[in-house]
Structures are given as structure tokens and as C-alpha cells.
Amino acid sequence: MSYAPKVPSRAASARPLAIRLRGVVKRYGEITAVDGLDLDVPEGTCVGLLGPNGAGKSTTMRTLTAQAIAEEGELEVLGYRLPGESKQARAECGVVPQLDNLDTTLTVEQNLIVFAHLYRVPRRERKAAIDRAIGIARLGERRTAKVDKISGGMRRRLLIARALVHRPRLLLLDEPTVGLDPQVRQELWALIDGLRSEGVSILMSTHYIEEAERLADTVTIMSHGRAVASGRPTELIGEHVGEGGVVEVYGPPSRLAEAEAEAQRAGFLTRRTGTSVAVLGLEGANGEPPEGQRRPSTLEDVFVLLTGEEVG
Amino acid sequence: MSSAGVAAGSAKSERRLGRLERSALQGVLVREVINFSSYWRGTTFSSTVEPTIYLLAFGFGFGSLVSEVGGFRYVEFVGTGTVATAVLFASVFPAMFGTVVKYQFQRTYDAILAAPVDTEELVTGEALWIATRAGVYGCSPLLVAMAFGLDPSWGMLAVPFINFTAGFGWASFGISIAAFLNSIDNFGYVTSGVITPLFLVGGTFFPIDGLPEWAQIAAHVNPLYHCVELVRHAVFGWEGLTDLAHLGAIVAFGLAAWRLAIFGMTRKLVD
Numbered sequence: 218m219s220y221a222p223k224v225p226s227r228a229a230s231a232r233p234l235a236i237r238l239r240g241v242v243k244r245y246g247e248i249t250a251v252d253g254l255d256l257d258v259p260e261g262t263c264v265g266l267l268g269p270n271g272a273g274k275s276t277t278m279r280t281l282t283a284q285a286i287a288e289e290g291e292l293e294v295l296g297y298r299l300p301g302e303s304k305q306a307r308a309e310c311g312v313v314p315q316l317d318n319l320d321t322t323l324t325v326e327q328n329l330i331v332f333a334h335l336y337r338v339p340r341r342e343r344k345a346a347i348d349r350a351i352g353i354a355r356l357g358e359r360r361t362a363k364v365d366k367i368s369g370g371m372r373r374r375l376l377i378a379r380a381l382v383h384r385p386r387l388l389l390l391d392e393p394t395v396g397l398d399p400q401v402r403q404e405l406w407a408l409i410d411g412l413r414s415e416g417v418s419i420l421m422s423t424h425y426i427e428e429a430e431r432l433a434d435t436v437t438i439m440s441h442g443r444a445v446a447s448g449r450p451t452e453l454i455g456e457h458v459g460e461g462g463v464v465e466v467y468g469p470p471s472r473l474a475e476a477e478a479e480a481q482r483a484g485f486l487t488r489r490t491g492t493s494v495a496v497l498g499l500e501g502a503n504g505e506p507p508e509g510q511r512r513p514s515t516l517e518d519v520f521v522l523l524t525g526e527e528v529g
Numbered sequence: 530m531s532s533a534g535v536a537a538g539s540a541k542s543e544r545r546l547g548r549l550e551r552s553a554l555q556g557v558l559v560r561e562v563i564n565f566s567s568y569w570r571g572t573t574f575s576s577t578v579e580p581t582i583y584l585l586a587f588g589f590g591f592g593s594l595v596s597e598v599g600g601f602r603y604v605e606f607v608g609t610g611t612v613a614t615a616v617l618f619a620s621v622f623p624a625m626f627g628t629v630v631k632y633q634f635q636r637t638y639d640a641i642l643a644a645p646v647d648t649e650e651l652v653t654g655e656a657l658w659i660a661t662r663a664g665v666y667g668c669s670p671l672l673v674a675m676a677f678g679l680d681p682s683w684g685m686l687a688v689p690f691i692n693f694t695a696g697f698g699w700a701s702f703g704i705s706i707a708a709f710l711n712s713i714d715n716f717g718y719v720t721s722g723v724i725t726p727l728f729l730v731g732g733t734f735f736p737i738d739g740l741p742e743w744a745q746i747a748a749h750v751n752p753l754y755h756c757v758e759l760v761r762h763a764v765f766g767w768e769g770l771t772d773l774a775h776l777g778a779i780v781a782f783g784l785a786a787w788r789l790a791i792f793g794m795t796r797k798l799v800d
Contacts, residue, residue: 245800276800282643285800304546304645312643318636320560322567331563335556335644379640 232259235387235418241290243276250276252442263419265433273442274422278391311380315391321365325356336383346382354378370401390421426517440524450516458514461500465493466509476507488521553646557654577669580615584670599736608674609764610733613756616667620659620696624703629713648795656700663696664689684763695756698783701790708793732757752782
């Protein structure tokens with residue numbers, strides 16, 4: 218089943234922005250959840266908003282639908298200024314929330330009928346829109362099943378189908394595969410990747426590095442409400458960790474502490490990964506790295522270096 | 530923006546999305562109507578059987594002691610009065626509990642507000658739906674009273690509309706309670722401290738002119754009393770300006786509760 222967005226994507230160089238945030242600040246009492254965030258999502262691309270829990274990803278997502286109102290900053294979604302023109306923007310966006318909010322006593326099809334109305338799909342197009350959404354989510358056989366009788370993976374697919382029923386130009390995915398088993402996660406990746414390749418602009422928040430690496434054209438890493446790095450995954454790796462690879466040193470805790478101190482003395486960056494010490498920045502330092510297993514640098518290395526937090 | 534982006538943006542802004550749009554209200558109502566198909570039996574049962582039991586218990590139990598009140602047979606007096614309490618119960622409780630369930634447990638409102646629907650439209654749609662249901666359910670005591678000898682009259686045709694108007698106010702009141710109380714556990718305070726007294730001094734089961742003066746004054750700010758009076762007059766004969774005043778009181782209550790509900794839910798739903 219093909220998904221054709223209403224506005225075709227354009228060449229990367231001339232791409233207008235589906236989302237443009239500048240200096241966005243959102244506070245909850247004493248806590249500053251989003252602290253001067255800049256973010257661009259060029260039309261027709263998938264941007265991954267990567268960050269540890271509590272980095273401000275979900276709050277950022279809520280500001281984009283005006284369910285949270287930013288105290289400061291400029292927000293534009295699909296050319297509409299928020300929060301004043303948020304309703305127009307929402308009419309052309311699809312939102313997949315982190316927490317399932319389907320109507321569980323309704324059938325798969327009834328959930329889509331409700332949202333076809335809420336998203337103002339004209340009456341004559343409604344049936345085709347619902348059929349198309351069911352096709353994208355491959356839920357044809359469970360069309361008349363009640364939502365509380367279908368699996369968690371199917372419910373996630375239905376949430377995505379629900380967000381696509383009006384053929385939005387922009388899809389906002391908040392932690393789309395959190396809590397799902399690996400097989401279901403891969404099914405969803407295939408679905409999201411299909412949408413991206415057909416030109417839908419996507420902003421996807423996630424704390425799964427692999428998800429961002431596989432799906433996102435560019436990644437913005439958030440920490441404490443700010444964007445601490447932004448770019449293509451390979452660029453970020455080159456810029457922050459170096460492409461010379463990483464040495465992982467395994468051993469008992471005393472050996473790890475020793476290797477860490479030794480590597481730091483020699484000018485290497487290090488990070489603990491729970492069971493090992495990763496020695497990074499191999500091409501930049503003077504000395505020899507400690508003995509260990511060599512592996513390529515990853516986005517995870519960048520993430521941990523910049524956010525100071527292990528992957529969730 | 531590129532030409533493509535600008536073109537799409539300006540085409541939309543020609544029909545700039547405003548407030549209280551029909552399509553947004555329709556979306557909220559369609560969701561309720563489709564959901565209703567899965568729970569209508571239980572709701573219809575409780576909303577019609579409960580007032581009927583009140584009517585029968587008071588009409589025949591109390592009616593065996595008192596044959597006439599205010600110039601009406603007691604069963605007719607209670608039959609018309611119970612219409613207004615049926616509307617109260619069929620609107621205020623579904624609004625209170627439904628709002629909490631949809632806001633807190635099912636997160637339905639989060640899903641709806643991500644679509645092009647504002648809190649004002651969401652609250653209005655919910656109140657309109659509950660009012661419609663209450664408008665219909667509220668007629669059940671009247672039908673039961675007719676089965677026990679209440680004569681039909683043309684004015685009865687106005688009763689569903691009176692019910693709808695009062696139901697809209699009570700539904701908005703219920704949504705406001707859900708919006709301002711932080712926990713469903715606190716609903717007991719409102720049920721016992723507000724709704725039960727309103728229910729008892731609404732003139733449903735006995736005329737309020739037998740009450741102490743302060744209670745009579747209090748009854749006049751009770752929207753239920755105005756609804757009870759209006760329904761009785763619709764059935765037994767209109768009373769001109771008095772009824773306009775009753776209608777005005779119900780409408781004023783509805784408008785105030787509606788705006789309060791929108792204010793409260795905006796605070797709750799939009800951070």
C-alpha cells in the first residue's frame with residue numbers, strides 16, 4: 218500500500234522546513250524542561266530527537282501540537298506560527314503518542330473512522346482513507362477486532378495508521394517502539410522507513426540509538442532541554458568521537474579502573490559501558506591505546522559522551 | 530518556505546480555522562456516538578430505571594399519605610419533578626466520571642487535542658452529547674407518569690428541549706468538577722456536599738414553599754428548582770414571564786458552567 222503525501226518532497230538543498238524551533242523554553246515551576254532549543258526538520262526528511270529520559274523530548278513534542286505552550290522562543294510547524302496557528306498545523310500533522318490512547322472498546326476500523334472525522338477527511342474520501350490506513354498498518358484481517366483484543370504490536374501499528382488517515386505532511390512520533398519486542402520493533406521500523414522514503418517529513422523522539430541510526434537522516438541529541446549536537450550520524454561520529462574506532466577493554470573492575478586512568482593519561486577519551494571501558498578518539502591522542510577489542514565508533518559513543526548518560 | 534510550502538500554507542489560511550467549528554464539534558460527537566454503541570444498554574438502564582424507581586417509591590409510598598400537593602395529584606407532582614432530577618443524574622455524573630476516565634485513564638483527550646480540535650470545542654462537544662442523552666432520558670419519568678394517569682399535553686413536547694438546556698449546564702458543571710478536583714477520590718465531597726442538597730431542595734418531592742425562608746432563597750439559586758418548575762409548567766400550563774425567568778436562570782447557569790468547564794479543562798489539558 219503506497220502512501221503519497223499531499224506535498225511532494227523536494228531536493229535536499231532547496232528543502233523548506235517542516236519544523237523550525239528557535240530558542241524554545243518551556244518551564245514547569247522550578248524545572249526547565251526545554252531550555253533554549255533550536256531544531257530544524259527539513260521537509261521530506263526524518264529527524265531523530267535522541268536523548269536520555271528527562272532530556273525534554275516529550276515536552277518538545279507536546280509544544281509542537283500546542284498541548285504545551287512554550288514561554289519563550291519561535292515555533293513554526295509547516296509554515297504556521299505556534300501557538301496562534303497551531304490548529305491549522307495540527308490539521309496537517311499526524312501524531313503518534315508515546316502512551317497508547319486508542320479507544321479500546323472500539324474496533325480497529327471504528328478508531329480510524331473517529332479520527333477520519335476529527336481530522337476532517339471529507340465524507341466522499343473517508344472510506345478510501347480508512348482502507349489506505351488499514352493497508353499501511355497491515356491490519357486488514359483485524360479490521361473488525363476490538364482494540365483490547367489485538368496484540369501490543371498491532372496497537373502500535375494502529376496508532377500509526379490513525380496518525381496517517383488524513384495523509385499528513387508531517388508525522389510526529391514520540392518514542393514509537395518503546396516497550397516492544399525486537400521483532401515488532403523491526404516491523405515498525407520498516408513501516409516508518411517506508412513513509413520516509415515516500416516523502417513524509419518525520420520527527421521521531423527516541424532513546425534507542427539503533428532506531429535513530431537506522432531511520433533518521435539527521436539526529437539532534439538533546440540533554441537537559443537543549444540540543445547539544447545535530448547532524449548526520451556519520452558526521453556526529455566523526456566530529457565528536459573520531460572515525461578511528463574504539464577499543465573496548467574488558468576485565469575485572471580493578472583492571473577497568475586501571476585501563477581508564479592509563480588511557481586518560483595518554484589523552485584518550487573514555488567511557489564506562491557497564492562491563493567495559495571504551496577508549497575513544499584513537500586518532501587524536503599521542504600514546505598507544507590499552508589492549509582490548511577494536512570496534513567502529515558508533516552514535517552511542519557520541520550520545521554517551523555528550524549527555525554523560527548511559528543508553529536507557 | 531518554498532513555493533510548494535507557501536502555496537499549501539496560503540491555501541489553508543484562506544479558510545483559517547476558527548473557534549467552535551462545526552467539523553471539530555462533529556468529530557468529538559462522532560467519537561461519542563460510536564462509543565455509545567458499546568455501552569448504551571447499561572447507561573440507558575441506569576438513567577431511566579433509577580428515576581422511575583424514585584417516582585414509583587415516592588409517588589405511591591409517600592403518595593399514599595399525601596394525595597394532593599399544590600393542586601396536583603401527588604404522583605403527577607413527583608412525575609414531573611423527577612424529570613428534572615433524571616436530567617441532573619444523567620448529565621452531572623457521566624460528565625464527572627467520563628471526564629476523569631478520558632483524561633486520566635484512557636488519555637483520550639490527549640489524542641483528540643493532537644487533532645485540529647481545541648479544548649473549547651472538546652468541552653462543548655462533550656457537554657452537547659451528554660445534554661442530548663439527558664434530554665431523551667429525562668423524558669422517561671414523564672412516560673411512566675402517563676402510564677399512571679398523567680394526561681398528555683402539548684407543552685410536554687417542550688420537555689426534551691428544557692431537559693437538553695438543563696443537561697448542558699449540569700454536564701458542564703460535572704466537567705468543571707472533574708477539571709478542578711485533582712482526584713476521583715474527592716468526588717464524594719461534591720456528591721454529598723453539593724449535588725445531594727441540590728437534589729433535595731429542588732422542589733421535586735415536595736414544594737419548596739414549605740421550607741424555611743433561607744432554604745427557599747437558596748432554592749432559587751438552585752438550577753434544579755428552575756428546571757423542575759419549568760417542566761411542571763410545560764406539562765400543566767405555562768406561566769408566562771415566570772417561566773421566562775426560569776428559562777433564563779437555566780440558560781445563565783449553563784453559560785457560566787460551560788465557560789468554567791472550558792477554563793478548567795484548558796488548565797488541565799494544556800501545560
